[in-house]
Amino acid sequence: MTNENTTHFGFKQVAKEEKVQMVRSVFDSVAGKYDIMNDLMSFGIHRIWKRIAVQLSNVRSGESVLDLAGGTGDLTMLFEKRVGKKGQVVLADINAEMLRNGRDRLIDHGIIGNIRFAQVNAECLPFEDNSFDCVCIGFGLRNVTDKDAALRSMYRVLKPGGRVIVLEFSHPTDKLTEKVYDFYSFNLMPKIGKFVAKDEESYRYLAESIRMHPKQDELKKMMENAGLERCEYFNLSQGIVAVHRGYKI
Template identity: 45%
Template sequence: MSDQRVFAQGGMQTSYGFRTVADGEKQTLVNDVFHKVAKRYDIMNDVMSAGMHRVWKNAMIASLNPPRRPGFRFLDVAGGTGDIAFRIVEASDRQATGTVLDINGSMLAVGADRAIKNGYADNLDFVEANAEELPFEDNSFDAYTIAFGIRNVPDIDKALREAYRVLRRGGRFLCLEFSEVEMPVLDRVYDAWSFNGIPAMGKAIAGDSEPYQYLVESIRKFPRQRDFAAMIERAGFARVGYTNYTGGVAALHSGWKI
């Protein structure tokens, strides 16, 4: 376990990375981070994952395996730039329809523009709203996806309950998130890269290291795999499990509403 890991776990509602902030302040600070990085979001993910986020996202979509027939409806939360939603639409042979929801208008603007340019506008709509208070009726979606976004939600338990509420019976919850590295040696290499390389790369690419520093620290505050799986179960989901990618650098969590 790295020295940084002693800070990990708990207090997500009032933690902005390793800083403790006032109740209700985190969301404003996180919003500012994503306003800054919206136009460079894919580059940011490439930097943070050494390009592996593309492989992990493809594995997530393969696990979802959306049907190639009309009628499948999904909600992609914290997915403003459309990266996951576009993959789902493509995997369904452009049969699926979905809603991309994000609390950050800058991220949504990037996604909506890309949807038009890439021919996905008929399959997707973009909604600015909070994951803790989804503006949808109960039992509205066949799948709920969220990739690298749940750790930025102040009240994760509330967001998970909302995910359960809006899913239909038989609906699937999938969450891809950076997690705890469980492979010896790799954990030390990853920590060195995270705390030294990523902020420096962020400074070089975006001219600002602070958003990247927060994102690195937020990973260390996020619950470990087993703890997060327990939170998903508490929200009501069944058949909960997770799959580690790249030794636990990322993990795909899954649950069903039955």
């Protein structure tokens, strides 16, 4: 049973002020193995999901992009190719360890000139109004304590004509996919986490957090309530993942 002072951390109920630290601990733990775990858990398909999200963003040369929950920089690298030397991408994450890993990885790839880094909380972004042509949050919104506040904050920093892209694990659109996905998530994923990242509990939390995330139509409504217009979503892999898109008119 939830109240205004509690929220969910996976399937558990915790005090709201505790969740940020608990999520931070999860990503502190998995940061070093984050990329290899993504490849293993999704069989590499996460790279296709990210490319589709970037395509749907319609980001063009010279634009400015905020990559929230940007982690180790996968989406930032894809956006950087689109904005070119005249554009800019801000790789932002609430977790310092993830941000450090992302910065090191981008430097290793020789991508640094038009990239900025910011440790931020998505609920209260420290940027001026109307700053970005696109705000993207990839596989991060489900970890945010107050999703409505985060969406309002994203709307505020978006330029008129700009778009918000939410790439997130979602809810399967058919019963067979749901059954297979549940078995994989709760039985195999934590075991892979234990074997590769030496952390079974963090990956059990990640599986639970996906189930607690709003369904596609609910998230679309939340985006509309935040002020975004022409909101729509695109199911990928039978709804295991969805890309939501909304515009600031």
